[in-house]
Amino acid sequence: MTDEAQLVEQLQSEQHKEKAFRVMITLYKERLYWQIRNIVKSHDDADDVLQNTFIKIFKNIHNFKGDSKLFSWMYRIATNESITFINKNAKRLQTTTEEVQQLAIKNLTSDVYFEGNDIQLKLQKAIASLPEKQQLVFNMKYFQDLKYKDMSEILETSEGALKASYHLAVKKIEDYLTKD
Numbered sequence: 001m002t003d004e005a006q007l008v009e010q011l012q013s014e015q016h017k018e019k020a021f022r023v024m025i026t027l028y029k030e031r032l033y034w035q036i037r038n039i040v041k042s043h044d045d046a047d048d049v050l051q052n053t054f055i056k057i058f059k060n061i062h063n064f065k066g067d068s069k070l071f072s073w074m075y076r077i078a079t080n081e082s083i084t085f086i087n088k089n090a091k092r093l094q095t096t097t098e099e100v101q102q103l104a105i106k107n108l109t110s111d112v113y114f115e116g117n118d119i120q121l122k123l124q125k126a127i128a129s130l131p132e133k134q135q136l137v138f139n140m141k142y143f144q145d146l147k148y149k150d151m152s153e154i155l156e157t158s159e160g161a162l163k164a165s166y167h168l169a170v171k172k173i174e175d176y177l178t179k180d
Helices: 003-011 017-040 043-063 070-092 097-108 118-128 132-143 148-155 159-178
Strands: none
Touching: 003 017, 003 070, 017 043, 017 070, 017 132, 043 070, 070 097, 070 148, 097 118, 118 132, 118 159, 132 148, 132 159, 148 159
């Protein structure tokens, strides 16, 4: 039995669930945080979305069937929670998701947890100018170095489509960064 299969078994067992959940958080917290942070931009928002992600995982672990890796399943939840967060903000502010993302990038300079320079800020602006799917694919590949196979499980899309999206995203980002 693999370590992941053993962890899933413990997570789905009432007797071991809480201890296994603490182990799972230790194993995946940082990677999920950065997936969320790359989408929502703000540290505080990423912390909130990460907490919501773990709550959703805890409540729904019994629904995990093992059709994909546990990591892929959790990543999909984190990604969906991040997108939901952005959509809720857009609705609350009565604006578009694109404008919410532009606002988040504007606020990055005042985020004490953002250690980037002007170039990194410009890269974030370039990424935010991409369509949502290209943003997700670019962030997963560029910042987290995920394999297309894993991304395919997370986003439930073919590897070929992901490669095409990444290539288009890179081209658009290069164009964005070289204009001016």
